[in-house]
Amino acid sequence: MKENLKIILKNLPSLPGVYQFFDKSEKIIYVGKSVNLKSRVNSYFNGKAKLNFAKQKMVGKIEDIKIIIVNNETESLILETNLIKKNKPKYNILMKDDKNHIYIKITNEEFPKIIKTRVGPNSKKNNGVYFGPYLSSAYVENILKIIKKIFGYGVSENHFFVTKNSYNLDKYLFKGNEIKENIKNEYSKKIEQIKDFLKQDFKKIIPELEEQMKDFAKKLEFERAQKVKEDIESIKSLEVNQLAREHINGDYDVINFLEKYEKVFIGIIKIRSSKIIGMQNFEIENNLEENLDEIINFFIENNLLTDYLENEAKIPDFILPKEINFSEFVKNKIHLEVPKIGAKKDILNLCYKNIYEFAYKKYISSLSTKGFTKQNMINLLNILGYEQKNKNIIFECNDISHLSGTHTVASRSVIENGKTAPNKYKKYRIKTLTDQKINDFDSMREVITRRLKEILHTGEIPDLIIIDGGKGQLGSVLEILEKFKKDSESSLEGQNLEILNQIQFVSIAKKEEELFLFRDGEFKKFVLKKTDQELKMIQKIRDEAHRFAITFNRDSRIKSMKKNILESLPGFGPKTRKKILKKYGTVENLANFDISELQKDLNKAQIEVLKNHGII
Structure with missing residues (x-):
């Protein structure tokens, strides 16, 4: 097997998505889908899948593999179907x-x-x-x-x-x-709705189902109303992924970007007639040390606008995560949207998720094929002036992930003797934050406090705890540690206190990738060469924690979709839900009351949520 394919297969994510096989002429020869990309794509090469003659022949022609991550199995079904229809890959046709x-x-x-x-x-x-x-x-x-x-x-x-x-x-x-x-x-x-679905007349189906849901809710048949609500969510998720989630009408080029590993990575999702027709990712070497605005401007002008103008094609609208200082030429040619919430923001997030995966894959491919070793870990401890604590050296890193303050979760990734140790990874649900509250410090305080309690319970400490961030984040963690020791001092014995004093921290700043630790009453900075395996090792464990947290956050959001109508809204606890249904009868009836009347039972934040969700 080709070396580049070995690296790709090893680092595929265990997430739902679509995979594309390319031949030596960079042409797509096969498109497939899976709820677990890692397992499915590897099965073509490890002998676990029973391949017919055509597929055996196809595997021999594979030169590259690209993936598109989606949110669920239904989205992968739709996207695969669209990509096959658009690209007509040779082996999809032959089969x-x-x-x-x-x-x-x-x-x-x-x-x-x-x-x-x-x-x-x-x-x-x-x-x-x-x-x-x-x-x-x-x-x-x-x-x-x-x-x-x-x-x-x-x-x-x-x-x-x-x-x-x-x-x-x-x-x-x-x-x-x-x-x-x-x-x-x-x-x-249902038969009529299925006919509309096959005609892709989603605009007709959804209002009908919404009326049906309201009708069930009026009759207090909440289980049936919830089932219809889930049908609506499923169809909306198709429209997105056909990700034109909810209401992205028209033609768009959705562009997001990431500065990482001394490069700029740009992703683009093309939406035509409210359907995703393709996704692409690009890796750009910033050898001229241009700023990000200049790079994005150059990319849009030379990779997109030139092509549209030469082919006399309609220029789509553009969706970007922030305003860009465009040249006059680009400014006069495009219409730009910078969404903060809603469907267009969701698709920007999906674009970012795919760029991050693409960047990580490129980064992993650039590493030495022998990977990291225990000696790299010893070297790093020596550089930092730290001691080896365990026979099997363990480094760990935590990361926080949320979506607009909802479903805040954290993760821990671990490297042991130079190798990632997924069996020691850990997920945390953040319990101390109210929904819609964004506070990374409080989230990190909960994670670190729970970790310190775990250390006290087991009597085992890692050789190094890596903090994602610069001096500020490291200072916050040390503050959390000191407060924990002070609060627990009366109940801690001297030996336990000594275990906490032995914990070794280092932080890695995102932009310059500088390392910081606190010693002798001051922060000390360490700058490693970008090519050093020791720096790459820290980057890998940090990125692993980030990916693991994002995946956990996504899974948490998918599970929450199964809650009933009011349960899915932030800030509405059991007592409030019961009070609303008792006084107003149905959720629909809320729209028939003045805001002044609702304010007697609901606070300002709850009323704002009802407005944002179109209920009042």
């Missing part, structure tokens, strides 16, 4: 069935059925509504999986789909059972 075109058919019956068929609309058996033709059987299976995820398999025991070569509905009717009128109506509604 399709060499028979007739494939259609999705919804039959014309009292209880229509959804069928995958090779008999098209022009046949004599045309007794239904047809969608297609589609590229391949796998493509159609993707679409049907998405339908099942959003709309379920049917209504009650009555399925739209074949199960074990027959329909539950057929069995049900054959037994002489009558179908209740409300079941008939619900079944018909």
Whole structure:
């Protein structure tokens, strides 16, 4: 196996996404999806997957692998389908069935059925509504999986789909059972919604479902209302990933960037007609030491605008994370948006997540193939004037992650004897912050305090604790340590106190990658060469903690989507929710009251949340 592929495979994330295989001419030859990119992509090379002849031949032609991280399995299904449709990769085409075109058919019956068929609309058996033709059987299976995820398999025991070569509905009717009128109506509604879905008429489906959700909520049928709410969330997530989440209408180039490893990394997500049609990442060497604005201006002018103008194509609107000091030429050609909240901010975050992964992959590829060793750790301790505490040397690093103050979490990554030790990684849910509150110091105080308690309990300390940040962050951690010792002094024995005094800290400043420690009453700075393995090792453990925290934050947000309507809003505890439903009957009724009336029961922050979510 090629060396570059070994490095890529080793450092793939265990996240949902889409993978693309490229040949030596840098052409996409295959697109696939997975809920676990690391496991799936590695299976092509480690013999665990049973590959047919075409796929075996394809693996031999792979020269590069690129990935796109998404938020969930449904998004990966949609994105894979779009990329196959756009790029028509050779091996996706070769692996399709060499028979007739494939259609999705919804039959014309009292209880229509959804069928995958090779008999098209022009046949004599045309007794239904047809969608297609589609590229391949796998493509159609993707679409049907998405339908099942959003709309379920049917209504009650009555399925739209074949199960074990027959329909539950057929069995049900054959037994002489009558179908209740409300079941008939619900079944018909879902079939119409599925038709709209296959036409990609999302704007029609969502208002209908929202009305249905409100109707259930009025009748206090909260479980049914919650199920419809989850259907709405699923469709909205498709629109995004079709990430034009919620309402990104039109054509956009979404651009985000990252300064890291002495380079600038730029990512672009192309949205056309509210659908993602592609993602690209670029690595730029800043040899001329230009500032970031100059680099972004040059990139947009030379990589995007020139191409649009030469091909007389419509110039899309641009979404960036901040204002850029553009040249007059660029300024006159583009319309720029800098979102702070909402769907467009979400897609900027997704773009950043993919750039970070791309930058990390490039960085790992640049490292020595032999990786880090125990000797690198000993060298670093010697440079810092620290002692080796354990036979197996352990370095650890913590990181905080949140999204606009929600789902604040932390992580700990560990390197042992030069190798990452995922079995010793740790996740923390931050318990001391109220939702919507952003306070990295309080978050770090909780994490460090919990870690200090753990050290006291086990009597084991790492050889080095790495703090992400400069002198300020290190000073905060030392302040937390001293307060903890003081607060615990009466209950601590001398020996335990000595364990805490032996903890060795170092911080790494983000921009210049300088190291700081506190000794003899002052901060001391250490500047290592950018090529030193010891510096690269600290960078790796810090970046590992960052990636681990981001992943945990994402997972926490996905889980929270399953809460009911009021539970999903920050600042609404059980007592408040109960009071609202008792006094106002339904959430919908809140819109019928003046703000002055609501203020008798709700505080200013809660009313603001209801406004932001369109409830009042």
